[in-house]
Amino acid sequence: MADKLKIALALLLVVAGVIGFYLLSEQALVLRVLSVLAGLIAGGVVAWFSAPGQQFAGFIRETIVETKKVVWPSRKETLQTTGIVFVFMVCMAVFLWLTDKSLEWVLYDLILGWK
Incomplete structure (x- = not known):
């Protein structure tokens, strides 16, 4: 029950x-933005001391640990993958353009006779 009250208080803040x-x-925009930031920070502090807040903090810690285990691609691998995606995108664009022009030719010139 206390955790629900803490979460409700955090939302109210x-x-x-x-x-x-x-x-x-x-007032100046700076004061207005500071008002929102103060509400967010105060709400975050109150929520931090609730059980769901502590569970979320544990989740964040576990996420950071798992992120450190990831083997990130090298610069060369990233550039190669990006190049492959770019070439595929260009090929698909050309294919779709040719398909569009072919259908346009079939429909307008052959079937409907519009030139």
Whole structure:
């Protein structure tokens, strides 16, 4: 029950920051943005101390560990893959253009007789 109250309070703080943005419409944009940021930060701090917040923090830690295990492609591999995708894209564009022009020729010139 306490965690639900913490999450509700966190959401209220975020909503208060957004409402503050609109209530400060006559003020400088910096103050309005700071109002939203303050609401987000305050809501995040409150949510952090709830059980779902702690679970989310654990998930983020596990994600960082798993990301470090990934073998990222080298520059050469990235450029080769990008080149293959680009060549395929150009080939498909030419194929679709030829298909379009062929259908246009068949429909307009042969079937309908429009020239």
